[in-house]
Amino acid sequence: MTQPQLRLWDAIRIVLSRPQVTVASESYDRGLLGVSDTVPPGPLSARVSVRIAAEGASAEQLHALVQRAEKYSPVNDALRRAVPVTTEVTIG
Numbered sequence: 001m002t003q004p005q006l007r008l009w010d011a012i013r014i015v016l017s018r019p020q021v022t023v024a025s026e027s028y029d030r031g032l033l034g035v036s037d038t039v040p041p042g043p044l045s046a047r048v049s050v051r052i053a054a055e056g057a058s059a060e061q062l063h064a065l066v067q068r069a070e071k072y073s074p075v076n077d078a079l080r081r082a083v084p085v086t087t088e089v090t091i092g
Contacts, residue, residue, distance in 0.1 A: 018053035021048065021051075022048070023047070024047045052066070
């Protein structure tokens, strides 16, 4: 079953009465502290929990709103794909 598409204008008109987003990650301290070279220092996984409510909006509209937010979130995008990182050091 295909999820309904939510047009931008429809998303703007939804007034959330309960926006709640919880983000958690799992990591291994041995990597973070540099004790082990076999464990990455960053998160091993991440979980996002969204609880929303809006008067007059259907469950389908709210699911579509969350999908749209995930699709256009720069943080979500950076976490889901490898992005090039450069480091510039200036001393003095």
